Amino acid sequence: MQFSAMESLMVALLVLGAGQWIVHKVGILSRLNMPEPVVGGLLATLIVTGLQLAGINLTFDESFKTPAMLFFFGAVGLAADFRLLKQGGWAMLIFAILVIVLVALQDLVGVTMATVMGLEPYYGLIGGSVTMTGGHGTGAAWAEVFQRDFGLTGVSELAAASATFGLVFGALLGGPLAMFLIRRYRLSAPAHGAGEGDERYDQAEKARPIAAASVIRILMLLSVGVVVGSVAAEQFAEVFRLPTFVWVLFVCILLGNTARRLWHVNDATIDMVGNTALGIFLAITLMSLQLLQLVDLALPMLAMLLVQVMLALSFITFVTFRLMGRNYDSAVLCAGHCGFAMGATPTAVANIQAVTQHHGPSPLAFIIVPVVGGFIVDIANATIIQTFVSVLSG
Template sequence: MQFSAMETLMVALLVLGAGQWIVHKVDLLARLNMPEPVVGGLLATIVVTLMQVSGISLTFDESIKTPAMLFFFGAVGLAADFRLLRRGGWAMLLFAVLVIVLVALQDLVGVMMAKLMGLDAWYGLIGGSVTMTGGHGTGAAWAGVFERDFGLTGVSELAAASATFGLIFGALLGGPLAMFLIRRYRLAAPAHGAAVEDVEHDEAETPRPISAASVIRILMLLSVGVVVGAVAAEEFASVFRLPTFVWVLFVCIVLGNTARRLWQVNDATIDVVGNTALGIFLAITLMSLQLLQLVDLALPMLAMLLVQVGLALAFITLVTFRLMGRNYDSAVLCAGHCGFAMGATPTAVANIQAVTQHHGPSPLAFIIVPVVGGFIVDIANATIIQTFVSVLSG
């Protein structure tokens, strides 16, 4: 059964509604800070998988997914105040270093596990940062390289299955981890988020109701940011390649701070538009997952991935949380780090969004996680993978 773009959007919205209802009704899910799109999306994944087992094949049109993701990151950029970006400088640098260290550890542990279990070392990279940090896109790209240059077979399917495994665990564990840290250390959200209490805030600004005019204004800025960011990603690809959403994020940061000087920007509208776009993206992504691919995972690869999950949780809990300050914002950052260390940046942002909705705002986390998760992680991951490939093939 083939769903058109409009039919896919309809199903995605139904999935989001189901996720909201389930989290609202099941107190345990709310207390674990489970993202509503993830809950609904995983339920849809299970239903779709059961239908596939019964011989009913469902295919969704994913053409809406990328625009939704770009609109979400554009909304993050519009909401970013340059004052908060300046304040996040040293924290962002430290967090980036921690992220890079974990990426390197993932590949090191993956290669060691592969050799201990008698597998080719390349499978250690597939079960390492290629799919755990890189996700489906990076996994597909490197699988093609391994198949073409090193003669491996079935790597594409294995990479897709591993990335699916990581995405599920990254989405499921981020919120509960942050909740554990918040309760264990009795943390609370500061008035304006950690490290930004001395930023000057306009006391005259009061929340303004969302209106059609404010929605149109935000959609206008987002549309410009998405188009300009996509063009920049294509034009500068030969100089240095960055994901399109990173370009969109940076362009919208400039647009948002410029717009704030020209007219009033309704942050509540940005939040609603961005959250809606993120929910649609995650719903389509999760309901399109092929869980049956996980059945094809050999036991050694499954063991390797479980070790990677344990490594990520241990590092984030014992190192990231402690070095980032052992405060509320560091707990929220841990939820984000869990998301893109085992899944993707949108999952990371969904994790911190779920945490802050229940425990209070963390402006610093909403600046650091998208920038580090989108910009620095991709560059660092590609560099580290290429280093391992060079060493192993040399």
């Protein structure tokens, strides 16, 4: 059964509504900071998988998926006041280093396990940062390389299954991990705006309701940012290759800070538009997952992925949390790190969004996680993977 673009969007919105209702009604999900789009999306995945087992195949049109993702990252960029970027300086640098270290450890552990279990070491990279940090896109790209250059078979399906495994665990564990840290160390969110020293700005922001004119201005800026960022990604692909959403992020950072000098930018409107786009993206992604691919994972590969989950949780809990300050912001950052260390940057942002909705704002996390997760992770991951490939083939 094939769903059109509009029908798929309708299903995605129904999935979001179901996720909101379930989290509201099931207290434990709310206490565990489970993202509403993830809850609804995983329910849809289970339903679609059950129908597949019954011989009914549902195929969704994913036309709205990429635009929703780009609008979300554009909204993150618009909300990125340069004051917050400056404030995140050293914290962003330290967090980036920790992210790079974990990426290298994922590949080291993956290659070691594959070798011990008698598999080609390249399978260890597939079960390492290629899919755990890289997600479906990076997994598909490297699977083609491994199949073409090294003669590996079935790597495309294996990469898709591994990325799905990571995405599910990254979404499920990020919020509960942050909640554990917050309760274990009795942490609380600092007063909003206290770090910026600009109370009048925050009061003015709170006093302005969301209006149609404000929504139109934000959509205007986002559309310009998405188009310009997409064109830049295409034009500079041969010289400086970065994911399109990273270009959109940085273009919208410039647009947002320029717009703040010309007129008032309502951050509440940006949050509303961005959160809606993120919800649609995650709903379409999750309801389109082929969960049955996980059944085809060989036991050694499954064991490798479980070890990767334990590695990520241990590193984030005992290293990231401590070195980032053992405070509320560091706990929220751990939820984000968990998201893109085992899934993707949108999952990371959904994790920190779920935590901050229940425990209070963390502007620092909303700046650091998208920038590090979208920009530095992709560059570091590609470099580290290529280094391992060179060594293994050398």
